[in-house]
Amino acid sequence: MAGLVVRTLITMLGLYLASVLVSGVTIEGTGTLILAALLLGLVNGFVRPIAFVLTLPLTIVTLGLFLFVLNAAMFGLVAAILDNFVVAGFWSAIFGAIIVSITSTIASWYIGPNGYYEVYVIRRD
Numbered sequence: 001m002a003g004l005v006v007r008t009l010i011t012m013l014g015l016y017l018a019s020v021l022v023s024g025v026t027i028e029g030t031g032t033l034i035l036a037a038l039l040l041g042l043v044n045g046f047v048r049p050i051a052f053v054l055t056l057p058l059t060i061v062t063l064g065l066f067l068f069v070l071n072a073a074m075f076g077l078v079a080a081i082l083d084n085f086v087v088a089g090f091w092s093a094i095f096g097a098i099i100v101s102i103t104s105t106i107a108s109w110y111i112g113p114n115g116y117y118e119v120y121v122i123r124r125d
Contacts (some may be wrong), residue, residue, distance in 0.1 A: 006111055007104075009036040014103030021099060024092025028084040039078045042099070050073050071097040076078050 012033055019027040027033050046084045051070055052059070071091035079087040087093045 003111075007043060008034075008037050009054060010104055010107040010111070011040055011100065014100035015040070015096075015109070017103055018099040020119040021093045024088030025096040026086040026088075032082055032084040036078055036082055041072070043074050043078055047077065068094055068098070071101060075100070107115050 015027060015033055015036055019025045028038060048070065052067075052074070055066060055070060059070075072090065075097040076087050076093045077094070079085045085094060
């Protein structure tokens with residue numbers, strides 16, 4: 001449970017940074033930010049794998065670059081569901097999804113699967 005809360009907070013941070021750094025991404029209100037983070041997690045957990053399998057040939061042909069479009073589509077889908085979350089266009093969705101992905105990746109380096117800060121020590125004897 002702690003892992004879910006920590007990952008949602010990380011996604012919230014990424015969404016907040018995207019709304020600050022990308023001019024076409026607007027999130028109004030803290031409630032919308034929390035709901036957008038939860039919905040983005042659900043969409044990435046359920047819809048994205050299906051979309052990934054369906055677009056796998058295109059992803060292979062583009063050497064993985066189509067994954068940026070797929071991430072932007074998931075970002076835009078969440079914005080389409082919520083009223084106070086606005087994405088102005090394709091490039092805003094691309095850059096917003098990239099910022100959320102970078103934030104989540106960097107945070108995942110320090111947060112373990114259970115949601116706790118983890119440090120691995122390797123001892124060589």
